[in-house]
Amino acid sequence: MKNHLKNTAIRRVMVGTDRSESADQAVRWAAELADRYDAELFVVEVVVPQYPHATEFGQVERTRAALANDNLVQFTRQVAGERGHAMTFIDVDPALAIVRAAAQEAIDVLVVGNLGMAGRKEFLLGNVPNRISHNAHCTVVIVNTFPPADASVPNSVRARLSKVEVPPFEPRLVARVTHIAAVMAKHGLTELFGQSNEPDMSIRRRQAKRLRAALEELGPIFSKLGQVLSTRPDLLPVEYIEELALLQSHVPPMAESEVVQVAERELGVPWEDVFKSIDPKPLAAGTIAQVHRAILESGDRVVVKVQRPNSRDDIEQDLALLEVFAEKVGKRPALNQVIDMEAVFKHLSTSLHRELDFLQEIGNIERMQAVLADYDRLAVPSVYRDLSTSRLIVMEEIQGIPIKQAPAGPERIQAARQLLESYYKQIIVDGFFHADPHPGNLMWWKDRIYFLDFGMVGAVGADLREHLLLMLMALWQEDAEFLTDVTLMMTSAVNSSDLDVARFQSEIGEVMAKYRAASLAEMQIGPLMQEMSAVSLRHGVPLPHSLALATKALAQVQLATAELDPALDPYDVAGKYLTRLMIKRMGVALNPKTLLFQSQKFKLRALRIVEAIEHLVGVRPGGSKLVVNFRANSLEDIVRHTGRRLMLGLIAAASVLSSGLTATSAVVAEWIPITFGVVASLLTLGIIIDLMRGR
Known part of the structure; x- marks a missing residue:
């Protein structure tokens, strides 16, 4: 810097101050620089107004600025004599006011201290030097005005120094253990x-x-x-x-300087290069992170989630x-x-x-967007990927209202049904669901329900999803015995010797009857499954933890749908969704390509069974000396014929079931169940003929 200044003609030096002790140190440094080059010194102070200038208090602001200017003139003469010039402005943005003044006075070097400057809109405290250095068109010198370590400084300054300069110490585990x-x-x-x-x-x-x-x-x-x-x-x-x-x-909320520090470290640039403004009051302050509203330079309204510096x-x-x-x-x-x-x-x-890594939360948001793609009344906020990191998320601001305040109309009714149905889909089909859908995480905006906060999600494995599908069908058909069997299959307790199955089934039946006999507003599948979980715990066969989380989420979302549409029958929603799901799955199963693939898989497995039996009896080449007096080819033919008959039987059964399900649906054309019935009859006839030929 010295070499650069020696080779530059310096005739006009400007320095900004807010008349704090540290800022005045920068003024004295600038005065020495101006004296060394025999240059003029311009000392600028920006008074941030407390009231709009158009109000009756505007005169108060001007009076305050005039008093500040008188004091600044005296101070400037003390440090720079006749070469000093004092300038006072009223402006809401100190940084830009200083930059404009430097351009107006054709300043060669602009000096600013790195401590004690007033901030932008009460939030960007301590960040004025960065903004000046990025916007000024002259040489900018940022002077270190931190006092020496042994100097006597006010407590407020020392507290700030401790946040900025002092590295964190290793946690004292012994002291923490003692406290616990x-x-x-x-x-x-x-x-x-x-x-x-x-x-x-x-x-x-x-x-x-x-x-x-x-x-x-x-x-x-x-x-x-x-x-x-x-x-x-x-x-x-x-x-x-x-x-x-x-x-x-x-x-307690993070200090503003901490928020700026984390955000700038994650963005890699000064905060104001990305954001036009930010609300200093946090929307929420949690254990791991803090959330603020903000506006990007593009004008987009966003929400910024910043991780606490010491949370990890x-x-x-x-x-x-x-x-x-x-x-x-x-x-x-x-x-x-x-x-x-x-x-x-x-x-x-x-x-x-998982919660400490915001990239996982971003992945959850994007995955949920795909899950909800078929629902026009449900959505999630979009994420600004290029501005988000593992400790910072920038996403679209949902400028809505709580869902219970949603205006009455067909959109609200449709959204309620879609919200409940989407949870059946999330849990049973996709195996991925929002695990905390309490009212604060569901907002109404643009005739849609938006899901917020994806820090907690749940996952359900493929086997458990199949069991859940059967469980919902049992609830739909009020079959307590089948529901008991499915529950025991879930818990791997089907053959448990110390379980009183009769009593267990009786209690499950009582829970089912209690909710099926309830009024429409009280028909809640979520609480029903929670009570079933409690029954299972009492009998020593606890349901899988992923199911426990899913039932809790389902209970929360059902309370939300009851507020949106008290007349919504959750069993009707579940039944119609299951019907469509089963028809879709059968359509996939009856696809010619799928049938061909499955038949080849079955053939391969049949051959492996034959080979296993041959190994067992010792007729494979290189096997034992045991002599077996039967033909393996005959056994293979028997297995092949049996497999063909079994496949035809399964397809016939599927056709019968499809015919019954589609016949009860009001949205399926009449010819579809008839077609399924005809196919089932033809297949059954074929099996009978095949059996008669094989005699």
């Missing part, structure tokens, strides 16, 4: 980890309340852990689940402690009766690490 132990002792949680075997529900309820209070006192991270656990009834007793669901994270370190620290805890005390019999510590830790670690 003290909180647990305070809330009497030591009995939870002792040897008490009390089965009393009231005791578990008291312990659950104490655990919730302790988690809230331990801070936002532990509250987040409790909230994650509240979605896992397969890991914790129902008393704990109910209490943990009440946890609240009391998180805090979570890693507490997870490390939980891992140690799980290893040390997780195997105690008394504790294992209440909590599966190993499963708890694994679930927490996976869930929290």
Whole structure:
């Protein structure tokens, strides 16, 4: 910089100040520079108005600016003498006001300090130097006005220095452990980890309340852990689940400078190069991130989600402690009766690490866009991929209203049906669903329901999806026995010797009857499945955790649809959707290409069965010396004929089922069930003829 200035004619120097102590240091530095080159010094102060100039308070602003100018004139004469010029402006944007003044006065060097400058629209505090350096057309010198480490500085400045300059220290695990132990002792949680075997529900309820209070006192991270656990009834007793669901994270919002710091580090450029403005008041402040409204330079209204700078370190620290805890005390019999510590830790670690990576949330949003593509009343916000990173998400702002305030009309009725049906599709067909559809995450805008916040999603495996399909069909047809069988298949407890199947079926039937006998407004499949999950837990056959999360989400979304359309029958929605789904699947199964492929697969498997039998009896080349006195080819022919008959039988059965389902549908043409019936009859006749020939 010195060499550059020596080779440049410097006749006019300008410096900006807000008359803070640190900014005045920049003025003195600029005065020394001007004195060295015998140049004029222009000292500029920008007064940010508190009231619009057109109001009755406009005169107050002018008076305040005049007083500031008088003080600035005296200060400028002290530091620069006759070569000094004081300039005071009233402007809402200090950075641009200084840039305009520099252009107007043909300034050669513009000096600005890096601490103490007033910010843009109350949010970009400390960022004025960056904006000046990017917009000025002259040489800009940013002077380091941070005081020495041993200097006496005000507490506010020292606090800011600690945020900017001091690197974070390694977490002191010993101190954290001591604090956790003290909180647990305070809330009497030591009995939870002792040897008490009390089965009393009231005791578990008291312990659950104490655990919730302790988690809230331990801070936002532990509250987040409790909230994650509240979605896992397969890991914790129902008393704990109910209490943990009440946890609240009391998180203070991030300082404005922290938000700017994280965003600029992720964007790689000054904040104002991307955003025209940002609302300083956060929409939400969570344990992991904070959300603000903003406007891009293009004019698009967006929402910005910024991750807290220390959230990853805090979570890693507490997870490390939980891992140690799980290893040390997780195997105690008394504790294992209440909590599966190993499963708890694994679930927490996976869930929290997933939430820390915003790229996964972006992937969830884009995947949900594809899932909802067939529904014109449902949507998700679009994401600005080029501005988003693993710690920053920029997405479309949904400028809507809560769904319960949606205006009455056909659009609202259609949206309610589509919302409920989409969850059947998400869970049963796609195996991917929004796991937290509470009213705050559903907004009404442009005659659509928008899903918000994809930090929590659920996944359902292929086998479980098939079981769920059968479960919904059993509910639709009110078949308690079949529903019991499907539930036991889900839990892999079909052959469990210590299960009272008759009692289990009786309780499942009671739950089904309770909800099917309810009024239309109370017909809720989600709560019904939650009660079924509770019955399964009582009998020691808990449903898979992904199903527990799915039923909770289904219960939430059904409450939302009940508000949109109280007359909507969830069983009718489920039944009609299942009918269409089965017809579609049968259409795929009866496709000639599919039939040919399946027949070849069946032929190959039949040949493998033959080969396996030949190996078993020792007739394969190189096999044992056992002599078998029968022809393998005859066995192969028998298997081939049996396979053909079985395939024809399956197609005939599918045709019969298709005929019955389409006959009950009001949206299917009359010729379709007739066609299916004719096909079934012809296939059945063919099987009979084949059997008669084989005699």
